Amino acid sequence: MNQKIVRVAINGYGTIGKRVADAVAAQPDMKIIGVSKTRLGAEAYVAQDRGYPLYIADLTKKKAFEDAGIVVTGSIDDMLGACDIVVDATPGEVGASNKALYEKHGIKAIWQGGEEHDVAGFSFNSSCNYQDAIGKQFVRVVSCNTTGLCRLIHAVDGACGVSHVTAVMIRRGADPHVVKKGPIDAVVLNPATIPSHHGPDVNSVLPDISIATMAVIVPTTQMHMHAITIELKETTTREEILALIAAHPRLGLVKAVTGIVSTAELKEFVMDLGRPRSDLWENGIYEASVSVVGKTLYLFQAIHQEADVVVENIDAIRAMTGIVTDPDTSIQMTNESLGFVAIGSE
Numbered sequence: 414m415n416q417k418i419v420r421v422a423i424n425g426y427g428t429i430g431k432r433v434a435d436a437v438a439a440q441p442d443m444k445i446i447g448v449s450k451t452r453l454g455a456e457a458y459v460a461q462d463r464g465y466p467l468y469i470a471d472l473t474k475k476k477a478f479e480d481a482g483i484v485v486t487g488s489i490d491d492m493l494g495a496c497d498i499v500v501d502a503t504p505g506e507v508g509a510s511n512k513a514l515y516e517k518h519g520i521k522a523i524w525q526g527g528e529e530h531d532v533a534g535f536s537f538n539s540s541c542n543y544q545d546a547i548g549k550q551f552v553r554v555v556s557c558n559t560t561g562l563c564r565l566i567h568a569v570d571g572a573c574g575v576s577h578v579t580a581v582m583i584r585r586g587a588d589p590h591v592v593k594k595g596p597i598d599a600v601v602l603n604p605a606t607i608p609s610h611h612g613p614d615v616n617s618v619l620p621d622i623s624i625a626t627m628a629v630i631v632p633t634t635q636m637h638m639h640a641i642t643i644e645l646k647e648t649t650t651r652e653e654i655l656a657l658i659a660a661h662p663r664l665g666l667v668k669a670v671t672g673i674v675s676t677a678e679l680k681e682f683v684m685d686l687g688r689p690r691s692d693l694w695e696n697g698i699y700e701a702s703v704s705v706v707g708k709t710l711y712l713f714q715a716i717h718q719e720a721d722v723v724v725e726n727i728d729a730i731r732a733m734t735g736i737v738t739d740p741d742t743s744i745q746m747t748n749e750s751l752g753f754v755a756i757g758s759e
């Protein structure tokens with residue numbers, strides 16, 4: 414590993430962008446050179462409080478920002494001229510329209526799961542295909558649900574082979590602060606058609622996995638919940654699966670002794686552990702649910718939609734810039750810099 418410090422810009426300082434910015438700032442081999450906003454609001458104050466240079470999309474708004482006490486360093490174009498790599502965390506389907514800008518600046522770019530695979534031509538998960546991302550100019554970090562599925566399926570496939578996966582995603586209705594989507598009171602088929610897009614999205618990372626997914630949205634903001642059935646190629650035991658989870662840096666085990674049987678209690682637990690923003694970066698697999706019947710594995714896992722992709726973005730930066738070529742080293746650096754080991758493996 415050389416000692417180069419990668420200069421990172423965050424285009425879109427919202428739910429994901431502000432978390433990735435804080436995670437980048439915690440890395441010894443990366444530096445935040447700026448974050449962007451289009452509108453004046455609470456997040457602009459947070460960026461300033463964190464000491465991140467703020468760049469805005471439309472410089473005609475500079476006076477309004479400065480009248481509100483927010484220092485504007487320049488335009489998004491200026492920010493892109495000062496970085497090695499940009500993490501695009503603009504709202505889903507906005508990011509693709511920024512591609513020409515990133516190409517113009519000749520910089521590397523990471524998009525999020527709200528964009529199609531084709532925007533980058535490569536979909537990333539640290540545990541599955543880190544080395545294939547080394548040196549790439551463009552990468553897409555897959556969505557929160559796909560990230561959680563890929564981590565688990567890849568680990569189980571490596572241990573005992575996967576014949577087929579059936580996964581039901583019980584999805585949060587909105588992120589906690591997104592009040593414009595509420596109040597709501599319904600279980601919504603999303604989509605009504607089967608399979609949902611999650612299965613094909615898993616195949617963008619793990620092309621050889623047979624998988625069918627179904628999804629509903631429910632009135633909660635805390636986390637997603639996955640009900641998963643995996644048909645195995647080889648016989649295993651519940652104990653072997655629990656050991657596999659405990660040994661994995663991004664698979665957390667919600668121990669039965671905690672008494673936690675919900676996303677709300679899990680969120681409270683993570684908050685009490687002192688995690689910033691009560692973020693659960695790893696999968697939250699409920700120990701009590703892990704069952705092996707014949708050659709079939711069943712379990713429930715909670716996925717914190719705002720958090721699990723954050724650590725993946727950090728590893729993607731290391732892979733694309735080539736500053737660390739070993740996935741395990743990068744994953745360990747990322748976890749250590751954020752001060753966590755996966756729950757249940759402490």
Ligand SMILES: NC(=O)c1ccc[n+]([C@@H]2O[C@H](COP(=O)([O-])OP(=O)(O)OC[C@H]3O[C@@H](n4cnc5c(N)ncnc54)[C@H](OP(=O)(O)O)[C@@H]3O)[C@@H](O)[C@H]2O)c1
Pocket residue numbers: 424425426427428429430449450451452453454456470502503504505506507508525526527528555556557588718719722
């Ligand atoms: N939230 C999740 O649960 C989640 C999980 C995994 C992946 N993702 C993906 O991550 C991406 C970002 O989602 P998010 O939830 O973080 O969205 P978000 O909370 O809406 O944040 C997006 C931010 O981008 C800014 N923005 C809007 N238009 C922009 C533009 N043209 N140029 C620059 N910035 C712009 C907005 O800031 P202004 O207020 O200044 O306009 C907003 O704060 C999406 O692809 C999404 O699918 C989201």
